[in-house]
Amino acid sequence: MTDYRPDPRILELGDSFYDAVEPARFPAAIPRFLNRRAAAEVGLELDGAEWERHFQRFEPLPGNLERPLALRYHGHQFRHYNPDIGDGRGFLFAQLRDARGRLLDLGTKGSGQTPYSRFGDGRLTLKGAVREVLASEMLEALGVETSRTFALFETGEALQRNDEPSPTRSAVLTRLSHGHIRIGTFQRLAFFKDADGLRALTRYCLTHLYGEAGDAPVRLLELVCARTARLAASYLAAGFVHGVLNSDNINVTGESFDYGPWRFAPDWDEEFVAAYFDQGGLYAFGRQPEAIHWDVAQLAGALSLIAPPDALKAELDRWPALFQDALVAALLRRLGVGSRGEAEDLELVGALLAALRTRDVTIDRLFFDWHGGRDPGGAIYAGKPFRVLADKLKGAVSLGTDSELCSMPIDEVEAIWARIAEDDDWSAFEAKVAAIRRMGAAMTPPCASPGEAAKDAEPETL
Structure with missing residues (x-):
């Protein structure tokens, strides 16, 4: 771990901001997703035993927090103020610097009860963890600033839930985030x-x-x-x-x-x-x-x-x-075209939104078909909003090309989970993560090196 830079700065705030807690002890440790790409970016070169030791049993990383910390906070939940919340099934496990010098947090979900668990068991369902991997990977590929799923272990417990068939499988998840202050x-x-x-x-x-x-x-x-x-x-x-x-x-x-x-x-x-x-x-x-x-x-x-x-x-x-x-800026990036000045950009985005609001095609389909400023033509795009969009895209500068159409409809999410739940078949999950990363690599701006794009496309292996 030559590039590992521990920096537990949260301790500067003092213990009125958090509570030291103990992680749960789980009966099993089955690695389901290990984000080696993210680990390399923070200098953590881990073998299988180290992944389990630090991200399932949560033994401290060298030079980092000696005990996990459940952070204290309040908040409005659906506009109602709630003073009785805080980290109820997670904690801050470690802080470290990435290659850019940013202070990052490793925090958990499903790691056991804390003083803020109230009546909860402090656990996470495996389905919930799978959904979080898919969401964070897809958002990262689409250019959204997001926490990244760092590690996911199945933990061998049977959980009771009201909103999905029970008993259901359990998991513990670790996120890599730019801060945990809410x-x-x-x-x-x-x-x-x-x-x-x-x-x-x-x-x-x-x-x-x-x-x-x-x-x-x-x-x-x-x-x-x-x-x-x-x-x-x-x-x-x-x-x-x-x-x-x-x-x-x-x-x-x-x-x-x-x-x-x-x-x-x-x-x-x-x-x-x-x-x-x-x-x-x-x-x-x-x-x-x-x-x-x-x-x-x-x-x-x-x-x-x-x-x-x-x-x-x-x-x-x-x-x-x-x-x-x-x-x-976000819509131009998703469309894969460069800026041409405020006035032209506003006209283009206005035309794009008008085309999207027709709801004639899915959001992902439209962005894929028109990516880089191309006009796909065809009967589906014959209507006036699309012809206006084509006109506004004339002379646009292309910024990368999608390698494949990659969407995340809820039916596919459920199908991926069904194969895991029924047959312990993770192939669809792994294929989806690989496809998402290929899309993300293809959407990387031209200034990125080919090595970075290739690295981003690599699937995770266990």
């Missing part, structure tokens, strides 16, 4: 009127997550606004519906994480909902920007304890414009 982490401190804690957390985020000195809360909000606007835009460009955009699920780095009832919208239906329990459509596909903006407003409210409200409001008011700019 908007809800700030809300908890504001709830207790802990101004000193807010200043310390602001300093931590600016210094270690944004690489800036100081503890200026208005500057932190400015940065969070830009990152979360980009996150919201990237969700729409990917056709992705997170499902649960509560304020405890929004990372202050603007990185997407925690994939539960997610889905990819089959077409551009702004009312499409991922979670069966989101009966009011609060987190529907087209309402995700509004939801994320609302969550950022809760961060501004928390920071008002230590910063002028007018200055915070001024930053928050810039969010819609930041989102619009980010949406243009």
